[in-house]
Amino acid sequence: MKRKIIRILLFILGGILGLLLLYKLYLNYRPELNLLLHFDHHNEEVLVNMVRSHGIEDLAFLFLLNAICVAIPGLSNGIFCVLNGILYGPAWGFIVNWISDILGQIILMELLQKLYDMKKMSNSKVYKLLTGLKSPMLGLIIGYMIPFIPSATVSYVNIMINKEQRKKQLIPIIIGVIPFAYLYAYGGDSILHLDGTRLIKVVISFVVIALIAVAILLSLRAIKKRTKKA
Structure with a gap:
Protein backbone atom coordinates (compact mmCIF):
# COMPACT_ATOMS: atom_id res chain seq x y z
CA MET A 1 0.00 0.00 0.00
CA LYS A 2 2.83 2.37 0.91
CA ARG A 3 4.54 1.77 -2.44
CA LYS A 4 1.26 2.41 -4.27
CA ILE A 5 0.87 5.79 -2.52
CA ILE A 6 4.45 6.71 -3.40
CA ARG A 7 3.79 5.76 -7.05
CA ILE A 8 0.67 7.94 -7.16
CA LEU A 9 2.50 10.87 -5.55
CA LEU A 10 5.40 10.41 -7.95
CA PHE A 11 3.01 10.44 -10.92
CA ILE A 12 1.30 13.61 -9.66
CA LEU A 13 4.60 15.36 -8.89
CA GLY A 14 5.98 14.36 -12.28
CA GLY A 15 2.87 15.73 -13.98
CA ILE A 16 3.01 19.01 -12.03
CA LEU A 17 6.73 19.45 -12.70
CA GLY A 18 6.16 18.72 -16.38
CA LEU A 19 3.37 21.32 -16.59
CA LEU A 20 5.53 23.93 -14.83
CA LEU A 21 8.43 23.31 -17.21
CA LEU A 22 6.04 23.42 -20.17
CA TYR A 23 4.60 26.75 -18.96
CA LYS A 24 8.13 28.13 -18.61
CA LEU A 25 8.83 27.12 -22.21
CA TYR A 26 5.57 28.77 -23.31
CA LEU A 27 6.65 32.06 -21.72
CA ASN A 28 10.07 31.83 -23.37
CA TYR A 29 8.61 31.09 -26.80
CA ARG A 30 5.54 33.34 -26.70
CA PRO A 31 6.89 35.77 -29.37
CA GLU A 32 7.49 32.84 -31.73
CA LEU A 33 3.99 31.46 -31.08
CA ASN A 34 2.45 34.85 -31.89
CA LEU A 35 4.42 34.97 -35.13
CA LEU A 36 3.28 31.42 -35.95
CA LEU A 37 -0.37 32.33 -35.35
CA HIS A 38 0.00 35.16 -37.87
CA PHE A 39 2.23 33.12 -40.16
CA ASP A 40 3.36 34.46 -43.51
CA HIS A 41 5.68 32.48 -45.80
CA HIS A 42 7.83 35.60 -46.10
CA ASN A 43 8.48 35.34 -42.34
CA GLU A 44 9.46 31.66 -42.37
CA GLU A 45 13.20 32.31 -42.15
CA VAL A 46 12.66 34.87 -39.37
CA LEU A 47 10.51 32.37 -37.43
CA VAL A 48 13.07 29.56 -37.78
CA ASN A 49 15.90 31.85 -36.63
CA MET A 50 13.86 33.07 -33.65
CA VAL A 51 12.89 29.54 -32.60
CA ARG A 52 16.45 28.26 -32.89
CA SER A 53 18.09 31.23 -31.15
CA HIS A 54 17.30 30.06 -27.61
CA GLY A 55 20.09 28.83 -25.39
CA ILE A 56 20.98 26.00 -23.06
CA GLU A 57 18.27 26.82 -20.47
CA ASP A 58 15.38 25.83 -22.73
CA LEU A 59 17.28 22.77 -23.95
CA ALA A 60 17.74 21.67 -20.32
CA PHE A 61 14.00 22.13 -19.64
CA LEU A 62 13.05 19.93 -22.60
CA PHE A 63 15.69 17.36 -21.68
CA LEU A 64 14.17 17.09 -18.19
CA LEU A 65 10.62 16.94 -19.54
CA ASN A 66 11.49 14.10 -21.88
CA ALA A 67 13.37 12.12 -19.21
CA ILE A 68 10.53 12.56 -16.68
CA CYS A 69 7.88 11.38 -19.15
CA VAL A 70 9.94 8.28 -20.01
CA ALA A 71 10.73 7.48 -16.36
CA ILE A 72 7.18 7.65 -14.99
CA PRO A 73 4.78 4.94 -16.25
CA GLY A 74 1.61 6.44 -17.70
CA LEU A 75 3.24 9.57 -19.12
CA SER A 76 4.12 10.00 -22.80
CA ASN A 77 7.19 11.79 -24.15
CA GLY A 78 6.24 11.84 -27.84
CA ILE A 79 5.11 15.47 -27.95
CA PHE A 80 8.34 16.65 -26.31
CA CYS A 81 10.45 14.62 -28.73
CA VAL A 82 8.67 16.38 -31.61
CA LEU A 83 9.16 19.71 -29.83
CA ASN A 84 12.90 19.05 -29.63
CA GLY A 85 12.92 18.65 -33.40
CA ILE A 86 11.02 21.91 -33.84
CA LEU A 87 13.31 23.87 -31.54
CA TYR A 88 16.72 22.35 -32.30
CA GLY A 89 16.45 20.70 -35.71
CA PRO A 90 16.78 17.03 -36.67
CA ALA A 91 20.41 16.60 -35.53
CA TRP A 92 20.42 18.28 -32.11
CA GLY A 93 16.80 17.29 -31.54
CA PHE A 94 17.75 13.65 -32.09
CA ILE A 95 20.68 13.89 -29.65
CA VAL A 96 18.47 15.43 -26.93
CA ASN A 97 15.75 12.81 -27.54
CA TRP A 98 18.21 9.93 -27.56
CA ILE A 99 20.16 10.82 -24.41
CA SER A 100 17.07 11.84 -22.40
CA GLN A 105 14.73 4.33 -19.13
CA ILE A 106 17.52 3.91 -16.54
CA ILE A 107 15.46 5.81 -13.94
CA LEU A 108 12.40 3.74 -14.89
CA MET A 109 14.26 0.48 -14.19
CA GLU A 110 15.29 1.78 -10.76
CA LEU A 111 11.71 2.81 -9.97
CA LEU A 112 10.35 -0.56 -11.08
CA GLN A 113 12.65 -2.40 -8.69
CA LYS A 114 11.87 -0.14 -5.74
CA LEU A 115 8.21 0.85 -6.11
CA TYR A 116 6.45 -1.79 -8.21
CA ASP A 117 5.43 -5.41 -7.75
CA MET A 118 7.19 -6.65 -10.85
CA LYS A 119 5.68 -10.15 -10.57
CA LYS A 120 2.34 -8.73 -11.74
CA MET A 121 3.96 -7.69 -15.03
CA SER A 122 4.85 -11.31 -15.78
CA ASN A 123 1.18 -11.92 -16.63
CA SER A 124 1.17 -9.41 -19.49
CA LYS A 125 1.13 -10.55 -23.13
CA VAL A 126 4.16 -8.36 -23.90
CA TYR A 127 6.19 -10.07 -21.17
CA LYS A 128 5.26 -13.53 -22.44
CA LEU A 129 6.07 -12.51 -26.02
CA LEU A 130 9.51 -11.02 -25.24
CA THR A 131 10.60 -13.81 -22.90
CA GLY A 132 9.44 -16.49 -25.35
CA LEU A 133 11.73 -15.37 -28.19
CA LYS A 134 14.70 -17.17 -29.71
CA SER A 135 16.82 -14.04 -29.14
CA PRO A 136 15.61 -12.15 -26.03
CA MET A 137 18.16 -9.31 -26.49
CA LEU A 138 16.92 -8.64 -30.03
CA GLY A 139 13.39 -8.76 -28.64
CA LEU A 140 14.33 -6.11 -26.06
CA ILE A 141 15.80 -3.83 -28.73
CA ILE A 142 12.57 -4.09 -30.73
CA GLY A 143 10.52 -3.62 -27.55
CA TYR A 144 12.26 -0.33 -26.80
CA MET A 145 11.94 0.66 -30.45
CA ILE A 146 8.14 0.44 -30.74
CA PRO A 147 6.36 3.36 -29.00
CA SER A 155 12.19 -2.65 -18.77
CA TYR A 156 10.90 -5.40 -16.47
CA VAL A 157 11.91 -8.04 -19.02
CA ASN A 158 15.29 -6.28 -19.35
CA ILE A 159 15.82 -6.49 -15.59
CA MET A 160 14.84 -10.17 -15.50
CA ILE A 161 17.04 -11.18 -18.46
CA ASN A 162 20.09 -9.09 -17.53
CA LYS A 163 19.99 -9.26 -13.74
CA GLU A 164 22.55 -6.91 -12.14
CA GLN A 165 24.38 -6.53 -15.46
CA ARG A 166 24.12 -2.80 -16.13
CA LYS A 167 26.08 -2.86 -19.39
CA LYS A 168 23.84 -5.56 -20.86
CA GLN A 169 20.75 -3.68 -19.67
CA LEU A 170 21.94 -0.52 -21.46
CA ILE A 171 22.68 -2.12 -24.85
CA PRO A 172 19.04 -2.70 -25.96
CA ILE A 173 18.04 0.73 -24.64
CA ILE A 174 20.83 2.60 -26.44
CA ILE A 175 20.10 0.84 -29.74
CA GLY A 176 16.32 0.52 -29.45
CA VAL A 177 15.43 4.18 -28.89
CA ILE A 178 17.50 5.46 -31.85
CA PRO A 179 14.98 5.17 -34.77
CA PHE A 180 12.06 6.99 -33.21
CA ALA A 181 14.26 9.50 -31.38
CA TYR A 182 15.39 10.61 -34.84
CA LEU A 183 11.98 10.35 -36.53
CA TYR A 184 10.35 12.51 -33.85
CA ALA A 185 13.08 15.15 -34.26
CA TYR A 186 12.92 15.00 -38.06
CA GLY A 187 9.12 15.27 -37.91
CA GLY A 188 9.35 18.29 -35.61
CA ASP A 189 11.74 20.04 -37.99
CA SER A 190 9.34 19.27 -40.86
CA ILE A 191 6.46 20.84 -38.92
CA LEU A 192 8.45 24.05 -38.35
CA HIS A 193 9.20 24.31 -42.07
CA LEU A 194 5.60 23.30 -42.96
CA ASP A 195 7.02 20.64 -45.26
CA GLY A 196 4.15 18.27 -46.04
CA THR A 197 6.29 15.91 -48.13
CA ARG A 198 8.73 15.32 -45.28
CA LEU A 199 5.87 14.81 -42.82
CA ILE A 200 4.36 12.13 -45.07
CA LYS A 201 7.78 10.42 -45.21
CA VAL A 202 7.95 10.48 -41.40
CA VAL A 203 4.49 8.90 -41.05
CA ILE A 204 5.34 6.21 -43.62
CA SER A 205 8.64 5.51 -41.83
CA PHE A 206 6.79 5.17 -38.51
CA VAL A 207 4.40 2.61 -39.97
CA VAL A 208 7.09 0.67 -41.87
CA ILE A 209 9.47 0.44 -38.88
CA ALA A 210 6.63 -0.65 -36.58
CA LEU A 211 5.44 -3.32 -39.03
CA ILE A 212 8.97 -4.66 -39.60
CA LEU A 220 11.51 -15.00 -33.55
CA ARG A 221 8.60 -16.38 -31.56
CA ALA A 222 7.73 -18.85 -34.34
CA ILE A 223 11.38 -19.98 -34.59
CA LYS A 224 11.47 -20.60 -30.83
CA LYS A 225 8.28 -22.69 -31.01
CA ARG A 226 9.59 -24.78 -33.93
CA THR A 227 12.89 -25.34 -32.11
CA LYS A 228 11.03 -26.65 -29.05
CA LYS A 229 8.98 -29.07 -31.15
CA ALA A 230 12.04 -30.39 -33.01
Whole structure:
Protein backbone atom coordinates (compact mmCIF):
# COMPACT_ATOMS: atom_id res chain seq x y z
CA MET A 1 0.00 0.00 0.00
CA LYS A 2 2.83 2.37 0.91
CA ARG A 3 4.54 1.77 -2.44
CA LYS A 4 1.26 2.41 -4.27
CA ILE A 5 0.87 5.79 -2.52
CA ILE A 6 4.45 6.71 -3.40
CA ARG A 7 3.79 5.76 -7.05
CA ILE A 8 0.67 7.94 -7.16
CA LEU A 9 2.50 10.87 -5.55
CA LEU A 10 5.40 10.41 -7.95
CA PHE A 11 3.01 10.44 -10.92
CA ILE A 12 1.30 13.61 -9.66
CA LEU A 13 4.60 15.36 -8.89
CA GLY A 14 5.98 14.36 -12.28
CA GLY A 15 2.87 15.73 -13.98
CA ILE A 16 3.01 19.01 -12.03
CA LEU A 17 6.73 19.45 -12.70
CA GLY A 18 6.16 18.72 -16.38
CA LEU A 19 3.37 21.32 -16.59
CA LEU A 20 5.53 23.93 -14.83
CA LEU A 21 8.43 23.31 -17.21
CA LEU A 22 6.04 23.42 -20.17
CA TYR A 23 4.60 26.75 -18.96
CA LYS A 24 8.13 28.13 -18.61
CA LEU A 25 8.83 27.12 -22.21
CA TYR A 26 5.57 28.77 -23.31
CA LEU A 27 6.65 32.06 -21.72
CA ASN A 28 10.07 31.83 -23.37
CA TYR A 29 8.61 31.09 -26.80
CA ARG A 30 5.54 33.34 -26.70
CA PRO A 31 6.89 35.77 -29.37
CA GLU A 32 7.49 32.84 -31.73
CA LEU A 33 3.99 31.46 -31.08
CA ASN A 34 2.45 34.85 -31.89
CA LEU A 35 4.42 34.97 -35.13
CA LEU A 36 3.28 31.42 -35.95
CA LEU A 37 -0.37 32.33 -35.35
CA HIS A 38 0.00 35.16 -37.87
CA PHE A 39 2.23 33.12 -40.16
CA ASP A 40 3.36 34.46 -43.51
CA HIS A 41 5.68 32.48 -45.80
CA HIS A 42 7.83 35.60 -46.10
CA ASN A 43 8.48 35.34 -42.34
CA GLU A 44 9.46 31.66 -42.37
CA GLU A 45 13.20 32.31 -42.15
CA VAL A 46 12.66 34.87 -39.37
CA LEU A 47 10.51 32.37 -37.43
CA VAL A 48 13.07 29.56 -37.78
CA ASN A 49 15.90 31.85 -36.63
CA MET A 50 13.86 33.07 -33.65
CA VAL A 51 12.89 29.54 -32.60
CA ARG A 52 16.45 28.26 -32.89
CA SER A 53 18.09 31.23 -31.15
CA HIS A 54 17.30 30.06 -27.61
CA GLY A 55 20.09 28.83 -25.39
CA ILE A 56 20.98 26.00 -23.06
CA GLU A 57 18.27 26.82 -20.47
CA ASP A 58 15.38 25.83 -22.73
CA LEU A 59 17.28 22.77 -23.95
CA ALA A 60 17.74 21.67 -20.32
CA PHE A 61 14.00 22.13 -19.64
CA LEU A 62 13.05 19.93 -22.60
CA PHE A 63 15.69 17.36 -21.68
CA LEU A 64 14.17 17.09 -18.19
CA LEU A 65 10.62 16.94 -19.54
CA ASN A 66 11.49 14.10 -21.88
CA ALA A 67 13.37 12.12 -19.21
CA ILE A 68 10.53 12.56 -16.68
CA CYS A 69 7.88 11.38 -19.15
CA VAL A 70 9.94 8.28 -20.01
CA ALA A 71 10.73 7.48 -16.36
CA ILE A 72 7.18 7.65 -14.99
CA PRO A 73 4.78 4.94 -16.25
CA GLY A 74 1.61 6.44 -17.70
CA LEU A 75 3.24 9.57 -19.12
CA SER A 76 4.12 10.00 -22.80
CA ASN A 77 7.19 11.79 -24.15
CA GLY A 78 6.24 11.84 -27.84
CA ILE A 79 5.11 15.47 -27.95
CA PHE A 80 8.34 16.65 -26.31
CA CYS A 81 10.45 14.62 -28.73
CA VAL A 82 8.67 16.38 -31.61
CA LEU A 83 9.16 19.71 -29.83
CA ASN A 84 12.90 19.05 -29.63
CA GLY A 85 12.92 18.65 -33.40
CA ILE A 86 11.02 21.91 -33.84
CA LEU A 87 13.31 23.87 -31.54
CA TYR A 88 16.72 22.35 -32.30
CA GLY A 89 16.45 20.70 -35.71
CA PRO A 90 16.78 17.03 -36.67
CA ALA A 91 20.41 16.60 -35.53
CA TRP A 92 20.42 18.28 -32.11
CA GLY A 93 16.80 17.29 -31.54
CA PHE A 94 17.75 13.65 -32.09
CA ILE A 95 20.68 13.89 -29.65
CA VAL A 96 18.47 15.43 -26.93
CA ASN A 97 15.75 12.81 -27.54
CA TRP A 98 18.21 9.93 -27.56
CA ILE A 99 20.16 10.82 -24.41
CA SER A 100 17.07 11.84 -22.40
CA ASP A 101 15.32 8.61 -23.48
CA ILE A 102 18.26 6.56 -22.22
CA LEU A 103 18.35 8.45 -18.91
CA GLY A 104 14.59 8.09 -18.49
CA GLN A 105 14.73 4.33 -19.13
CA ILE A 106 17.52 3.91 -16.54
CA ILE A 107 15.46 5.81 -13.94
CA LEU A 108 12.40 3.74 -14.89
CA MET A 109 14.26 0.48 -14.19
CA GLU A 110 15.29 1.78 -10.76
CA LEU A 111 11.71 2.81 -9.97
CA LEU A 112 10.35 -0.56 -11.08
CA GLN A 113 12.65 -2.40 -8.69
CA LYS A 114 11.87 -0.14 -5.74
CA LEU A 115 8.21 0.85 -6.11
CA TYR A 116 6.45 -1.79 -8.21
CA ASP A 117 5.43 -5.41 -7.75
CA MET A 118 7.19 -6.65 -10.85
CA LYS A 119 5.68 -10.15 -10.57
CA LYS A 120 2.34 -8.73 -11.74
CA MET A 121 3.96 -7.69 -15.03
CA SER A 122 4.85 -11.31 -15.78
CA ASN A 123 1.18 -11.92 -16.63
CA SER A 124 1.17 -9.41 -19.49
CA LYS A 125 1.13 -10.55 -23.13
CA VAL A 126 4.16 -8.36 -23.90
CA TYR A 127 6.19 -10.07 -21.17
CA LYS A 128 5.26 -13.53 -22.44
CA LEU A 129 6.07 -12.51 -26.02
CA LEU A 130 9.51 -11.02 -25.24
CA THR A 131 10.60 -13.81 -22.90
CA GLY A 132 9.44 -16.49 -25.35
CA LEU A 133 11.73 -15.37 -28.19
CA LYS A 134 14.70 -17.17 -29.71
CA SER A 135 16.82 -14.04 -29.14
CA PRO A 136 15.61 -12.15 -26.03
CA MET A 137 18.16 -9.31 -26.49
CA LEU A 138 16.92 -8.64 -30.03
CA GLY A 139 13.39 -8.76 -28.64
CA LEU A 140 14.33 -6.11 -26.06
CA ILE A 141 15.80 -3.83 -28.73
CA ILE A 142 12.57 -4.09 -30.73
CA GLY A 143 10.52 -3.62 -27.55
CA TYR A 144 12.26 -0.33 -26.80
CA MET A 145 11.94 0.66 -30.45
CA ILE A 146 8.14 0.44 -30.74
CA PRO A 147 6.36 3.36 -29.00
CA PHE A 148 3.07 1.52 -28.39
CA ILE A 149 4.72 -1.26 -26.34
CA PRO A 150 4.69 -0.16 -22.65
CA SER A 151 8.24 0.78 -21.58
CA ALA A 152 7.61 -0.49 -18.05
CA THR A 153 6.99 -4.05 -19.26
CA VAL A 154 10.01 -3.98 -21.59
CA SER A 155 12.19 -2.65 -18.77
CA TYR A 156 10.90 -5.40 -16.47
CA VAL A 157 11.91 -8.04 -19.02
CA ASN A 158 15.29 -6.28 -19.35
CA ILE A 159 15.82 -6.49 -15.59
CA MET A 160 14.84 -10.17 -15.50
CA ILE A 161 17.04 -11.18 -18.46
CA ASN A 162 20.09 -9.09 -17.53
CA LYS A 163 19.99 -9.26 -13.74
CA GLU A 164 22.55 -6.91 -12.14
CA GLN A 165 24.38 -6.53 -15.46
CA ARG A 166 24.12 -2.80 -16.13
CA LYS A 167 26.08 -2.86 -19.39
CA LYS A 168 23.84 -5.56 -20.86
CA GLN A 169 20.75 -3.68 -19.67
CA LEU A 170 21.94 -0.52 -21.46
CA ILE A 171 22.68 -2.12 -24.85
CA PRO A 172 19.04 -2.70 -25.96
CA ILE A 173 18.04 0.73 -24.64
CA ILE A 174 20.83 2.60 -26.44
CA ILE A 175 20.10 0.84 -29.74
CA GLY A 176 16.32 0.52 -29.45
CA VAL A 177 15.43 4.18 -28.89
CA ILE A 178 17.50 5.46 -31.85
CA PRO A 179 14.98 5.17 -34.77
CA PHE A 180 12.06 6.99 -33.21
CA ALA A 181 14.26 9.50 -31.38
CA TYR A 182 15.39 10.61 -34.84
CA LEU A 183 11.98 10.35 -36.53
CA TYR A 184 10.35 12.51 -33.85
CA ALA A 185 13.08 15.15 -34.26
CA TYR A 186 12.92 15.00 -38.06
CA GLY A 187 9.12 15.27 -37.91
CA GLY A 188 9.35 18.29 -35.61
CA ASP A 189 11.74 20.04 -37.99
CA SER A 190 9.34 19.27 -40.86
CA ILE A 191 6.46 20.84 -38.92
CA LEU A 192 8.45 24.05 -38.35
CA HIS A 193 9.20 24.31 -42.07
CA LEU A 194 5.60 23.30 -42.96
CA ASP A 195 7.02 20.64 -45.26
CA GLY A 196 4.15 18.27 -46.04
CA THR A 197 6.29 15.91 -48.13
CA ARG A 198 8.73 15.32 -45.28
CA LEU A 199 5.87 14.81 -42.82
CA ILE A 200 4.36 12.13 -45.07
CA LYS A 201 7.78 10.42 -45.21
CA VAL A 202 7.95 10.48 -41.40
CA VAL A 203 4.49 8.90 -41.05
CA ILE A 204 5.34 6.21 -43.62
CA SER A 205 8.64 5.51 -41.83
CA PHE A 206 6.79 5.17 -38.51
CA VAL A 207 4.40 2.61 -39.97
CA VAL A 208 7.09 0.67 -41.87
CA ILE A 209 9.47 0.44 -38.88
CA ALA A 210 6.63 -0.65 -36.58
CA LEU A 211 5.44 -3.32 -39.03
CA ILE A 212 8.97 -4.66 -39.60
CA ALA A 213 9.61 -4.74 -35.84
CA VAL A 214 6.37 -6.63 -35.16
CA ALA A 215 7.15 -9.05 -38.01
CA ILE A 216 10.60 -9.75 -36.53
CA LEU A 217 9.10 -10.37 -33.07
CA LEU A 218 6.54 -12.81 -34.45
CA SER A 219 9.21 -14.56 -36.56
CA LEU A 220 11.51 -15.00 -33.55
CA ARG A 221 8.60 -16.38 -31.56
CA ALA A 222 7.73 -18.85 -34.34
CA ILE A 223 11.38 -19.98 -34.59
CA LYS A 224 11.47 -20.60 -30.83
CA LYS A 225 8.28 -22.69 -31.01
CA ARG A 226 9.59 -24.78 -33.93
CA THR A 227 12.89 -25.34 -32.11
CA LYS A 228 11.03 -26.65 -29.05
CA LYS A 229 8.98 -29.07 -31.15
CA ALA A 230 12.04 -30.39 -33.01
